[in-house]
Amino acid sequence: MTGRPRTTKPPRRARNDPGQYDDLAAEWWPSHGGFAALHWLARARAGLVPPPPHPGAPLLDVACGAGLLAPHLGADPAGWRHIGLDLSATALGQARAHGVAPVRGNALRLPFADATFSCVVAGEVLEHLPDLPGACAELGRVLAPGGTLVIDTLADTLMCRIALIHVAERLPGGPPPRLHDPALLVDPRVLTAELALHGVRVTALHGLRPSIPGYLRWVTRRARWVPMVPVRSTGGVYQAVGVKVGHGQSLPHG
Numbered sequence: 001m002t003g004r005p006r007t008t009k010p011p012r013r014a015r016n017d018p019g020q021y022d023d024l025a026a027e028w029w030p031s032h033g034g035f036a037a038l039h040w041l042a043r044a045r046a047g048l049v050p051p052p053p054h055p056g057a058p059l060l061d062v063a064c065g066a067g068l069l070a071p072h073l074g075a076d077p078a079g080w081r082h083i084g085l086d087l088s089a090t091a092l093g094q095a096r097a098h099g100v101a102p103v104r105g106n107a108l109r110l111p112f113a114d115a116t117f118s119c120v121v122a123g124e125v126l127e128h129l130p131d132l133p134g135a136c137a138e139l140g141r142v143l144a145p146g147g148t149l150v151i152d153t154l155a156d157t158l159m160c161r162i163a164l165i166h167v168a169e170r171l172p173g174g175p176p177p178r179l180h181d182p183a184l185l186v187d188p189r190v191l192t193a194e195l196a197l198h199g200v201r202v203t204a205l206h207g208l209r210p211s212i213p214g215y216l217r218w219v220t221r222r223a224r225w226v227p228m229v230p231v232r233s234t235g236g237v238y239q240a241v242g243v244k245v246g247h248g249q250s251l252p253h254g
């Protein structure tokens, strides 16, 4: 024994270990923190959320994290009632502080009755779940007929695996290292087919990328966020909007 003090490092977790969100709890809200790009995506996601059908209609934010969508939905009492579900208690505590009604739970077993929500949002979560068919079944189940589903996720392509995981993890604004498991990325055709099995028709699908001038302003600290630009290719980050068919309606086959 030399008596030399040891430095303690956080454990190196497996890729996609949900415990990482607790290790990184302080990174959610700073504009230049480890989750910076989630703010850019939350802003783009909010642009796809329709107005509520009536004041206080419930919107479910599946895997809401620290509630980054909340500022973009607004605090209007005539707006949506923002309910956030997540596994992480530390993230939910922060979501509550931003006006989200927090529910601790698993996206694969949503603790809500069928057809509860007029809008369901699932931002940057499907690529973390080990059961895509199960997740789509749950999203479709809790969405009310005529309701809107808003998704963004990462495509199951070689470009996405290399650019968004192995390259972006080393860039400012990229995801924290080891957060993603390349085996879980989501093919948009598979997503569309799985949602159709549960009565959700995908009505819009397009890719997103950060604006280059916006990124340069952000990286040089002249901006707090980066605008996301829609692109045709769904080979990287992409957004999908779906509508739950109403009673008595059916999805076309094929």
Ligand SMILES: C[S@@+](CC[C@H](N)C(=O)[O-])C[C@H]1O[C@@H](n2cnc3c(N)ncnc32)[C@H](O)[C@@H]1O
Binding pocket: 018, 021, 038, 039, 041, 042, 062, 063, 064, 065, 066, 067, 068, 069, 085, 086, 087, 088, 091, 105, 106, 107, 108, 122, 123, 124, 125, 128, 129
């Ligand atoms: C990349 S973050 C996205 C958070 C938020 N949607 C956003 O865009 O800011 C992924 C979130 O999924 C949550 N998560 C992972 N697996 C989950 C599961 N099975 N059920 C519920 N939440 C889960 C994590 O705790 C984390 O908050």
